Amino acid sequence: QQQVKQSPQSLIVQKGGISIINCAYENTAFDYFPWYQQFPGKGPALLIAIRPDVSEKKEGRFTISFNKSAKQFSLHIMDSQPGDSATYFCAATLFGNEKLTFGTGTRLTIIP
Amino acid sequence: EAGVAQSPRYKIIEKRQSVAFWCNPISGHATLYWYQQILGQGPKLLIQFQNNGVVDDSQLPKDRFSAERLKGVDSTLKIQPAKLEDSAVYLCASSLDGGQGYEQYFGPGTRLTVT
Numbered sequence: 743q744q745q746v747k748q749s750p751q752s753l754i755v756q757k758g759g760i761s762i763i764n765c766a767y768e769n770t771a772f773d774y775f776p777w778y779q780q781f782p783g784k785g786p787a788l789l790i791a792i793r794p795d796v797s798e799k800k801e802g803r804f805t806i807s808f809n810k811s812a813k814q815f816s817l818h819i820m821d822s823q824p825g826d827s828a829t830y831f832c833a834a835t836l837f838g839n840e841k842l843t844f845g846t847g848t849r850l851t852i853i854p
Numbered sequence: 855e856a857g858v859a860q861s862p863r864y865k866i867i868e869k870r871q872s873v874a875f876w877c878n879p880i881s882g883h884a885t886l887y888w889y890q891q892i893l894g895q896g897p898k899l900l901i902q903f904q905n906n907g908v909v910d911d912s913q914l915p916k917d918r919f920s921a922e923r924l925k926g927v928d929s930t931l932k933i934q935p936a937k938l939e940d941s942a943v944y945l946c947a948s949s950l951d952g953g954q955g956y957e958q959y960f961g962p963g964t965r966l967t968v969t
Contacts, residue, residue, distance in 0.1 A: 748896075785858070785945050785960025786897065831896050840885070840949070841910060842958070844896025 746834050748845030755852055761819040763848045765832035770813065772834040776842070777806065777817050780829045789830070790817070822852045856880065858961035860946050866967045872934035875964045879927070879948030885909075886923055887958060888931050889945040897945055903929065936968045 747766045755761045765775075776791035792799045792806040792815065799806045805818040819826055832845040859878040867873050879886050885904050889897035900919065902909040905926040914921070918937070923929040933940055943963040950957075 746896075783962060785947070785962055787960065788957050833896070840958070841899055841902065842897075844898070846894070847896055 746832060746843050746845045748832050748848060750848060751846070752849045753851070755822045755850065757822060757824060757852055757854050759822050759852075761817075761822045761826065761850055761852070763817045763830055763832070763850070764814065765816065765834075765845050766812075766814045767834050768813065769834070769836075771836050772843075774835045775806070775808065775815050776833050776835075777804075778831040778833060778844075780831065780847075786831055819850075822850075824852045824854065826850060827852050858946055858948055858959055860944075860961040860964055862964055863962065864965050864967075866969065867936055869938055869968050870935040872932065873936055873966065874930050874932045875944050875946075875966075877929045877931070877946030877961060879929070879946070880959055883948035883950055883959075884926070885949045885951060886929050887947040887949075888921055888929070889947065889960075891943040891945055891963070893942070900931070933966075936966075938968050941966055941968045 745768055749764050773794050777789045778786035779789045780786040790801050790804050790806055792808050794810050797808050803820045808815045830848045833842040835842050858880055861876050865873055887902050888900045890900050891897045900914045901911040901921045903923040919933055921931045943965050945960050945963045947958040947960045
């Protein structure tokens, strides 16, 4: 009930391409969905987040698409750059409860 | 603004030994979290403090793990005795307030290897 499933486990994208990472959740009470970016040797850092009252949120090259009926959300990275190479985690939490449930992570590699 | 500090960065111990990790959160942050990140998995919350008090320790293996946050600032996480399955990165995070919408800032983590 508390799981967040993330795919793919790893992803290789050419520079300039679009990177897409998908997550699905089970608990319909979840209502805050952040994405974290983690570089080797560093802790995760908040990248972008969405509430279920909107279907899309865009910040620069990063966009979250949210499908409430399907209980799915995804991260799109436009014009992917080598500096975007990192591990990305989706997460979910309940309103008023800051306990984050993380997905298993996607290792993204952007090749020239 | 200084980030979340953790030490040591790396630790190798033998099973059944004890180990302690230290975390200094961002100044003024009331809420402190300890996460365990096993290789290939997302972080899992072990314990959450609000100032001095424990808010959630439901996933802390209390037979071997303990944590404290003295004076509502620094925190230590201890494992005694360690098992092979405790090998992981232990992340400390802090936030201004425990409420939703307040970003959690993570430290670099302590990589523990139990042999």
